[in-house]
Amino acid sequence: MATVQDTLNSRRTVYRFTDKVVERSDLEMAFEAASNAPCHKQTHPWNYYVLGEETRLKLLPMVISMAKEKITKGNGGESLTSVDRAVSKIIDAPILIAVTTKLSPEDSFREEEDYAATVCSLHNLVLSLWGEGIGSQWSTGSITRHSSTYSVLEIDEEMERIVGFLKAGYPESIPNKEKKSPNEIRKYLP
Numbered sequence: 001m002a003t004v005q006d007t008l009n010s011r012r013t014v015y016r017f018t019d020k021v022v023e024r025s026d027l028e029m030a031f032e033a034a035s036n037a038p039c040h041k042q043t044h045p046w047n048y049y050v051l052g053e054e055t056r057l058k059l060l061p062m063v064i065s066m067a068k069e070k071i072t073k074g075n076g077g078e079s080l081t082s083v084d085r086a087v088s089k090i091i092d093a094p095i096l097i098a099v100t101t102k103l104s105p106e107d108s109f110r111e112e113e114d115y116a117a118t119v120c121s122l123h124n125l126v127l128s129l130w131g132e133g134i135g136s137q138w139s140t141g142s143i144t145r146h147s148s149t150y151s152v153l154e155i156d157e158e159m160e161r162i163v164g165f166l167k168a169g170y171p172e173s174i175p176n177k178e179k180k181s182p183n184e185i186r187k188y189l190p
């Protein structure tokens with residue numbers, strides 16, 4: 001059985017997933033871990049929206065129009081396959097979750113602390129999944145910031161901000177990533 005330390009150190013962002021179904025019980029366990037993240041003032045500022053097929057389909061007109069816009073702008077050899085790729089990212093992800101954090105326009109420090117707490121919560125979710133062999137990718141692509149996404153997901157832009165989408169599933173492969181050694185990131189002060 002993997003130790004907590006193994007889980008923390010082995011986790012990598014996964015970009016390609018197999019067709020193996022992620023069980024609801026694994027998701028629920030991960031949401032419990034997400035819910036147990038620290039948050040100052042007990043604000044619990046995070047919310048998770050798991051996108052089913054119907055919701056994903058509703059996102060497609062905006063996804064396609066954004067992909068086509070990129071092609072028109074001629075951003076270096078884009079082709080119609082870019083549209084297919086953009087659609088596939090939404091439709092084919094085994095699990096697709098929008099993650100939001102609470103907004104506090106009247107209190108920027110609260111909002112910053114809440115964002116920090118939401119990231120703790122999201123990483124609890126990611127690590128809980130990873131502990132069960134399920135990989136994920138945090139994405140902050142432009143569709144996560146588009147107003148159509150808010151309206152399709154029925155999220156009030158004045159109350160919550162989407163901090164990203166999380167795609168999850170069983171890894172087809174696990175990428176390697178260069179990381180800094182402990183020596184490079186810490187300094188013991190006298």
Ligand SMILES: Cc1cc2nc3c(=O)[nH]c(=O)nc-3n(C[C@H](O)[C@H](O)[C@H](O)COP(=O)(O)O)c2cc1C
Nearest residue numbers: 011012013014015137138139140141164175176177
């Ligand atoms: C705030 C944040 C936003 C990210 N957004 C994207 C993204 O839009 N697209 C993407 O492919 N990866 C995204 N990632 C994943 C990073 O690229 C990945 O964490 C990084 O390459 C390090 O790899 P690792 O997670 O395997 O350690 C994001 C990660 C974070 C923390």
